[in-house]
Amino acid sequence: MKAEIISIGTELLLGEIPDTNASYLASQLPLLGIDLNWVSQVGDNHARLVEVLRRAWDRSDLIITGGGLGPTEDDITREVVAELLGEEMILDQTLVSEMEQMFLKRGWKMPERNLKQAMVTSSVTSVPNPYGTAPGWWVEKDGRMLVTLPGPPRELHRMWTQEIAPRLRKKSTSILVSRVFKLLTLGEATVDEMASPLLSSTNPTIGVYAKFDGIHLRLAAKAANEQAALDLMAPFEQQLRDIFGTNIWGTDDDTLESAVGGMLTEKGLSLATMESCTGGLLASTITDAPGSSAYFKGGLVTYATQSKIDSGVDPAVIEKHGVISAETALAMATAARDRFGADIGIGVTGVAGPDGLDGKDAGTVHIGIDYQGSKKNVFINLPPRRIEVKRRAVLLALAELRKLLIA
Amino acid sequence: MKAEIISIGTELLLGEIPDTNASYLASQLPLLGIDLNWVSQVGDNHARLVEVLRRAWDRSDLIITGGGLGPTEDDITREVVAELLGEEMILDQTLVSEMEQMFLKRGWKMPERNLKQAMVTSSVTSVPNPYGTAPGWWVEKDGRMLVTLPGPPRELHRMWTQEIAPRLRKKSTSILVSRVFKLLTLGEATVDEMASPLLSSTNPTIGVYAKFDGIHLRLAAKAANEQAALDLMAPFEQQLRDIFGTNIWGTDDDTLESAVGGMLTEKGLSLATMESCTGGLLASTITDAPGSSAYFKGGLVTYATQSKIDSGVDPAVIEKHGVISAETALAMATAARDRFGADIGIGVTGVAGPDGLDGKDAGTVHIGIDYQGSKKNVFINLPPRRIEVKRRAVLLALAELRKLLIA
Numbered sequence: 001m002k003a004e005i006i007s008i009g010t011e012l013l014l015g016e017i018p019d020t021n022a023s024y025l026a027s028q029l030p031l032l033g034i035d036l037n038w039v040s041q042v043g044d045n046h047a048r049l050v051e052v053l054r055r056a057w058d059r060s061d062l063i064i065t066g067g068g069l070g071p072t073e074d075d076i077t078r079e080v081v082a083e084l085l086g087e088e089m090i091l092d093q094t095l096v097s098e099m100e101q102m103f104l105k106r107g108w109k110m111p112e113r114n115l116k117q118a119m120v121t122s123s124v125t126s127v128p129n130p131y132g133t134a135p136g137w138w139v140e141k142d143g144r145m146l147v148t149l150p151g152p153p154r155e156l157h158r159m160w161t162q163e164i165a166p167r168l169r170k171k172s173t174s175i176l177v178s179r180v181f182k183l184l185t186l187g188e189a190t191v192d193e194m195a196s197p198l199l200s201s202t203n204p205t206i207g208v209y210a211k212f213d214g215i216h217l218r219l220a221a222k223a224a225n226e227q228a229a230l231d232l233m234a235p236f237e238q239q240l241r242d243i244f245g246t247n248i249w250g251t252d253d254d255t256l257e258s259a260v261g262g263m264l265t266e267k268g269l270s271l272a273t274m275e276s277c278t279g280g281l282l283a284s285t286i287t288d289a290p291g292s293s294a295y296f297k298g299g300l301v302t303y304a305t306q307s308k309i310d311s312g313v314d315p316a317v318i319e320k321h322g323v324i325s326a327e328t329a330l331a332m333a334t335a336a337r338d339r340f341g342a343d344i345g346i347g348v349t350g351v352a353g354p355d356g357l358d359g360k361d362a363g364t365v366h367i368g369i370d371y372q373g374s375k376k377n378v379f380i381n382l383p384p385r386r387i388e389v390k391r392r393a394v395l396l397a398l399a400e401l402r403k404l405l406i407a
Numbered sequence: 408m409k410a411e412i413i414s415i416g417t418e419l420l421l422g423e424i425p426d427t428n429a430s431y432l433a434s435q436l437p438l439l440g441i442d443l444n445w446v447s448q449v450g451d452n453h454a455r456l457v458e459v460l461r462r463a464w465d466r467s468d469l470i471i472t473g474g475g476l477g478p479t480e481d482d483i484t485r486e487v488v489a490e491l492l493g494e495e496m497i498l499d500q501t502l503v504s505e506m507e508q509m510f511l512k513r514g515w516k517m518p519e520r521n522l523k524q525a526m527v528t529s530s531v532t533s534v535p536n537p538y539g540t541a542p543g544w545w546v547e548k549d550g551r552m553l554v555t556l557p558g559p560p561r562e563l564h565r566m567w568t569q570e571i572a573p574r575l576r577k578k579s580t581s582i583l584v585s586r587v588f589k590l591l592t593l594g595e596a597t598v599d600e601m602a603s604p605l606l607s608s609t610n611p612t613i614g615v616y617a618k619f620d621g622i623h624l625r626l627a628a629k630a631a632n633e634q635a636a637l638d639l640m641a642p643f644e645q646q647l648r649d650i651f652g653t654n655i656w657g658t659d660d661d662t663l664e665s666a667v668g669g670m671l672t673e674k675g676l677s678l679a680t681m682e683s684c685t686g687g688l689l690a691s692t693i694t695d696a697p698g699s700s701a702y703f704k705g706g707l708v709t710y711a712t713q714s715k716i717d718s719g720v721d722p723a724v725i726e727k728h729g730v731i732s733a734e735t736a737l738a739m740a741t742a743a744r745d746r747f748g749a750d751i752g753i754g755v756t757g758v759a760g761p762d763g764l765d766g767k768d769a770g771t772v773h774i775g776i777d778y779q780g781s782k783k784n785v786f787i788n789l790p791p792r793r794i795e796v797k798r799r800a801v802l803l804a805l806a807e808l809r810k811l812l813i814a
Contacts, residue, residue: 037420
């Protein structure tokens with residue numbers, strides 16, 4: 001099956017946003033054994049959209065459009081697809097009621113112009129979109145398929161995974177199954193070297209990728225069905241696990257906070273935080289994991305030195321070692337433990353930037369962990385970009401906690 | 408001048424990387440007064456690349472390609488462009504010497520296969536690439552222009568800013584200036600309706616976009632120079648400000664946290680938080696703004712009910728109204744104020760999900776603000792997606808604080 005992706009929206013041609021929808025969909029098609037030959041971006045322009053769609057209809061078996069389903073005058077995907085199909089648009093009363101309900105829930109009356117989002121044609125099966133007001137279209141006609149997806153990535157992802165991918169899977173003759181293994185504390189080149197005996201394999205293939213949360217190893221096998229692909233992958237997974245051991249902290253959609261959360265739950269341990277330079281991001285990341293209320297007791301964001309002291313940090317420690325120091329980070333960890341009655345406390349102090357503080361450069365971060373009275377410190381010097389310092393300090397704190405929980 | 412961008416590389420069709428080169432180039436063209444009508448991605452496939460280039464040559468005045476200039480067999484951009492031009496490729500001995508020098512500097516002998524990067528045709532002016540071994544091509548023929556750029560973003564950016572943009576600027580007769588106005592607490596359709604008297608304007612143009620931090624109105628004018636464009640925009644900006652008033656919270660690169668931070672600084676007010684369902688994200692967002700240590704006293708993440716009580720929330724309030732209630736949110740706001748000695752306290756309590764809690768649905772959020780003793784409450788019912796509930800609750804809290812600071 002030959003597929004084509006068309007992303008619609010003048011904002012793409014103005015470079016206001018990169019087309020992450022196209023790259024997301026491109027990454028998903030191989031999993032269904034579908035080849036992608038063409039990708040293009042086109043503005044909210046009737047003539048040009050007609051041209052692009054007609055050509056796609058002539059040369060591709062499956063056309064996926066993203067964007068242009070909104071309620072405004074700019075949003076013309078429905079009109080143009082109806083024109084391509086040579087079919088009339090009619091109002092679907094069931095969709096109208098559903099949309100009115102959705103607005104009602106938020107306490108609003110549905111504006112008149114949202115009505116166009118409830119239009120369909122005779123070849124169209126409407127596709128639910130619980131995250132927005134724009135339903136998608138699924139069209140099968142003359143041996144071709146066409147799918148219109150909403151532009152907001154959250155809505156597009158949900159519609160793809162829940163509605164479109166399952167329908168396409170039924171039509172596919174071969175599939176690709178992949179699994180991602182996530183590693184921390186090893187560099188990309190080191191991982192590449194350690195995995196090198198396996199990298200020449202063609203089915204399954206193994207790829208090494210540097211991502212924001214560490215190095216990802218991607219194992220992917222092509223086969224007639226899922227079980228056959230898994231059978232191909234199994235011996236390779238075993239070899240990867242033999243090579244990397246506990247450096248692999250998770251797979252696929254695992255997040256570091258959920259991996260750590262799972263270990264805390266298993267061991268029946270609770271956690272509390274006191275953070276300065278990360279400003280609440282550590283607590284927020286920990287609580288991104290569903291079920292974190294079972295082990296996360298609470299956190300303190302002690303931005304000012306006085307608030308650290310008020311929260312139980314000994315002023316003599318700050319006086320002697322400075323507010324940005326290993327000792328203060330540990331005192332914060334212990335104070336967090338005490339204050340919330342938790343088994344483990346994490347303290348983070350440092351300089352997020354852009355300017356230095358207290359004689360320390362921006363990017364300096366100290367992390368302290370108090371694990372039932374046993375204490376550990378780490379220090380890192382990051383590039384002085386505020387948001388990046390916060391993000392990487394949080395990853396490091398969670399990675400260090402994970403090490404302690406494994407040991 | 409009508410432009411077209413073609414990004415070349417099979418990795419784009421596999422979704423391994425998003426096409427950031429195309430969005431970068433797209434963002435740069437309007438500044439030169441060049442309209443971009445078409446963007447597409449194509450794999451390292453001879454037949455399809457020929458097809459795409461021929462069509463571009465027929466319909467566009469300026470074609471910009473990115474990628475496919477490397478030394479491997481996959482890299483076919485030069486061959487295909489030469490074919491399009493109907494010209495023979497010849498080795499440019501000056502380029503050969505330069506490339507040999509570049510390799511020598513790194514202590515390497517130039518591999519034979521890099522020679523293809525030194526090929527040109529009779530219409531080609533070679534464009535220097537000090538960051539890599541692949542020079543670009545600048546072609547002018549039959550009233551059309553074609554530019555080939557290397558794929559690695561660092562090389563492409565440098566070649567664009569240093570070599571290509573200056574040449575194009577000389578050929579351009581107009582530029583585009585744009586400004587973004589950011590709004591909150593109004594839906595996209597409502598903004599569209601309110602702005603509708605202005606939306607039919609063709610210069611400047613006004614576009615309405617739904618973004619994660621609210622609705623963006625983009626005003627853009629084309630003129631011979633910047634001042635003329637600003638003059639065109641001024642009366643429209645005034646009308647937008649008349650229509651939307653204080654619903655506009657910022658422009659261009661402003662963030663809500665920096666907008667609120669600026670108002671707090673100006674009024675000399677300080678802030679503290681106590682949050683439950685947002686788990687620290689409110690504090691983290693506030694402290695994303697550089698300089699926030701001047702007004703942000705600190706925050707508490709009181710996930711457990713007991714930790715709310717320990718932090719100064721009256722247990723009788725929780726007992727009477729429930730932990731997820733307007734009254735508890737306000738009591739948290741007041742406790743945060745008291746505890747950190749701040750002028751303003753914000754309390755957030757709710758259910759991030761995925762499961763309900765205490766008889767309340769996931770997505771239920773109460774926000775309380777205590778502004779020097781004067782109190783305000785808001786309530787929202789969000790779609791029950793954990794990360795999204797956190798993010799939108801934080802935006803709402805900051806938007807409500809902003810309203811109080813304006814009043």
